[in-house]
Amino acid sequence: MTTVRDTAETIRAARRPEDLFGSAATDSAGRQAGRRRYHRLAAAVHPDRAGAGEAAVAGDAFIRLVQLYRQWLAVAPATIELAGKYGSYAVGELHARGSVADLYRSGTDSIVKIPRRTQANRLLAGERNALRDIAAVAAEHAWLRPYFPELIDTVDHRDAATGEHRAINVLGAHTTGFVTLEQVRAAYPNGLDPRDYAWMHRRLLRCLAGAALAGWVHTAISPANVLIHPRQHGVVLAGWSFATRPGAPAAATLGALDYPPEIRDAVSPATDVHLAHGLLLTMLGDRAPAPMRTFAAGCRGSDPRLRPDAADLLGEFDDLLDRLYGQRRFRPFELPKGQ
CATH class of the missing domain: 1.10.287 (Helix Hairpins)
Structure with a gap:
């Protein structure tokens, strides 16, 4: 073996x-x-x-x-050309490997997301619905647009040789300068300075508020699914394949995540709040000050009804930062060279 x-x-x-x-x-x-x-x-x-x-x-x-x-x-x-509803997409070099799908470059403007197995077609279909609903909400609330991937096309592809069907999503490739929190964690294995992670967490809370407004739960908030732009302080919540409507069991789960009890019963926006504050503790490690650990613990209780809403947490998190660090200032952030 x-x-x-x-x-x-x-x-x-x-x-x-x-x-x-x-x-x-x-x-x-x-x-x-x-x-x-x-x-x-x-x-x-x-x-x-x-x-x-x-x-x-x-x-x-x-x-x-x-x-x-x-x-x-x-x-x-590239020899594979995929025909979508609005255009054709050549499958280029591998961009990233997700939990259930591989992402390939297609020109300079697109990322083609292809499930590795046909069983994941339903997850890619769920991602389509989530990103469409989020885009509809973002059309009314422009502040939401920068925080989410853009679904620009879909492809229902049938392999001529095997007959297998693939539900393929085409996403906007506006990722220049972005890195994952997985890469950030590798660069700072002893934990980030909480003052640096503060802006990342604040923007992630905005993502969660937007998702709740659109009626979706991400359910897979992990270091690999959160993209940041170090210099511009941008944040994008990616990896929507596991997105689930509130009230249903999670569409799928990641083995590496510490999920709350309701994950296999009925998720809600409170599920994402729990996961986001687990991510905060992961990214800060031993550098998390005691008040921030207490704050995170209050967002990770076993009863989802007692967890705060992401929208309400924005003000509460700002108050915590004011108490810990005083008046906020822009902090330049860069990864060490070679990362």
């Missing part, structure tokens, strides 16, 4: 992309074979699936695997 460490060693030993994926394919069959090989390796070393003693090894191998695959895709020209 192949172990995580065995697969990690195979990836570590590769000196060039071709060692893992074969020659840079110019035909669709070769390209699909390389993609299947990537998916098998990625599943074997994904950090979310690794045991406690293998997380570091798996994480390093996963990062290296993604680097090699991106290099391979840069050589292998």
Whole structure:
């Protein structure tokens, strides 16, 4: 039986992309074979699936695997063209690997999000509905627009060879300069300065207020799904595949998240409040001051009815910051070089 460490060693030993994926394919069959090989390796070393003693090894191998695959895709020209309702989209290099879907560049303006398995089609369909409803609310409340991905098209694709159907979403690629909180956490393993995370959390609370207004619960607020623009202090809440209507069980869950009790019963905007404050504690680590830990604890109680609304928390969080740090000032934030 192949172990995580065995697969990690195979990836570590590769000196060039071709060692893992074969020659840079110019035909669709070769390209699909390389993609299947990537998916098998990625599943074997994904950090979310690794045991406690293998997380570091798996994480390093996963990062290296993604680097090699991106290099391979840069050589292998895109041969897959997807026809949406409003345009056609060439599937380019891998942009990111999500929980249930892979995201590929398509030109300079679009990201094509393709579920890895047909079972995830329902999740991509849920994302479509959530982003459409959020866009409708943002049309009336312009302050919401910067906080969410833009759904620009959808593709219902049937593979000619296998007959499998894929529900594919095309998102706006306005991500230049953005990084994930996962990357930020890797750059600051001992925790962020709370004064730096303050603006990120305030904007995340705005995201949650907007989602609640649109009638959706994100349910997957993790470091990988929160994008920030360090210099411009921008925040985008991505990863809407698990979005769920209030009152229903979560559409899906992530193994790495500490969920509140209602997750498999009936989620609500309070579910996102719980997750967002778990994220706050994760990002700050031991640097979180006691009053901020107390604040987070009040947002993570077991009874969702007793958790504050995200919209109300905006003022309460500002009051906490005033008590801790006094008058607010703009704090430039940058990742260390090389991150």
